[in-house]
Amino acid sequence: MDQRGAATANGGSGSGSVGVQIQQSRRLPDFLQSVNLKYVKLGYHYLISNLLTLCFIPLIAVISIEVSQMNLDDLRQLWLHLQYNLVSIIICSAIFVFGLTVYIMTRPRPVYLVDYACYRAPEHLKAPYARFMEHSRLTGDFDESSLEFQRKILERSGLGEETYVPKAMHNIPPTPSMAAAREEAEEVMFGALDILFQNTNINPKDIGILVVNCSLFNPTPSLSAMIVNKYKLRGNIRSFNLGGMGCSAGVIAVDLAKDMLQVHRNTYAVVVSTENITQNWYFGNKKSMLIPNCLFRVGGSAVLLSNKSKDRSRAKYKLIHVVRTHRGADDKAFRCVYQEQDDAGKTGVSLSKDLMAIAGGALKTNITTLGPLVLPISEQLLFFTTLVVKKLFNAAVKPYIPDFKLAFDHFCIHAGGRAVIDELEKNLQLLPIHVEASRMTLHRFGNTSSSSIWYELAYIEAKGRMRKRNRVWQIAFGSGFKCNSAVWEALRNVKPSTNGPWEDCIDSYPVKIST
Secondary structure (H helix, E strand, O other): EEEEEEEEOOOHHHHHHHHHHHHOOOOOOOOHHHHHHHHHHHHHHHHOHHHHHHHHHHOOOHHHHHOOOHHHHHHHHHHHHHHHHEEEEEEEHHHHHHHHHHHHHHOOOOOEEEEEEEEOOOOHHOOHEOOOOOOOHOOOOOOOOHHHHHHHHHHHHHOOOOEEOOHHOOOOOOOOOHHHHHHHHHHHHHHHHHHHHHHHOHHHEEEEEEEEEEOOOOOOHHHHHHHHHHHHHOOOOOOEOOOOOHHHHHHHHHHHHHHHHHHOOOOEEEEEEEOOOOOHHOOOOOOOEEEEHHEEEEOOEEEEEEOHHHHHOOEEEEEEEEEEEEOOOOOHHHHHHHEEOOOOOOOEEEEEHHHHHHHHHHHHHHHHEEEEEEEOOHHHHHHHHHHHHHHHHHOOOOOOOOOOHHHHOEEEOOOOOOHHHHHHHHHHHOOHHHHHHHHHHHHHHHHHHHHHHHHHHHHHHOOOOOOOOHHHHHEEEEOOEEEEEEEEEEOOOOOOOOOOOOOOOHOOOOOOEEE
């Protein structure tokens, strides 16, 4: 019943209607209906974040007034006072200079991301649904139940029709071999590095640090040695090859390169992230081991980092934080992504049904560490207050979920699968635009393992959304079980580099993905 109906029921007279209107006008307005709470929260965030500055304003005003009232006699007296305390001034100055020197010598050196490149396979390696299923049927390795299972996974995966599988998997029957796996690794790594060197005009001999990560293919000589040989890198290069560390190894590789750049001055570091599919395709019928066949696709990235101050002017980003979480001490977490043989002796990677719960626990630990480093003080106060009220008074208060949208402008969530992206969007209370890069990367390139976060960053740049001082959160999950985060800050309005992975198709995205 509306107000006019209530007035009529009160007697049907005009006076009754006026009385109700007066009564209504004396009530306080309903702020929940009249005020957009988003702006209230933003105002609170701004007030708390700038509280220290606001407190200093009255102090600065008082000092300014006092200084403006001083005359020449006051200034002369101040000078004489300083002369009589010359020893104290010298001691204080010496302590100040010493402290400043120690700070400059021991502070972490900034690490700049000069540029990066992502590999895009040739057209003939595309694997649309129909071809994927037809080839799976023709191999003769899968029974009807397994084929139907793969079909359902593909339909719900979020992958599109233009993802890539390696050359050996297009043959009928497939021809996985050491030679084919090496060929895939060379095409991906060298393809990304060629673009990187071309875009940055870097002489490969100037690279002082090389970190390569690939979880499932670790030949001898190593992948890093293959790169050293291809580009004739210098003999004293510090090279590392990370294996078996899963889809989050890209962030681990960046962290290792960062630590090396703190030790070795005035040099470049290159981080290459990829995964090899050729020798790791599963040809059995165990359902939990068939999922990687449906999700993982060809991809790789090469990232150029620098600790040279002169590179700041041309760099895209500055590394702010890296936070790593390892849950390997827990048996369930350790085995939730596990390479093994099935009952028929066929090797593959098994995904546990507890994977999402374990990933959620690892994420919680990771953001608990990351939160105090990146969240504004306003969010930290709200979280702490809620926690105290709940602990001290046993109140039925829902735990406060910090608003990471106040800390980050862009999110690069590892495109491990549709369920992963859905869960993070829900639990972190993100908007569709925040997970758009992850969803579109999964659709266009599939799960490219540790390199997926770079395809996502390239998507954001290609859309023209990266602005100076924007912060980016790269977050990845991997076997072990690990959850790792990297935080970058844009040093300028970032434009996409030449020969980017989205160069010829960005205008076609975003696309609507069927549920």
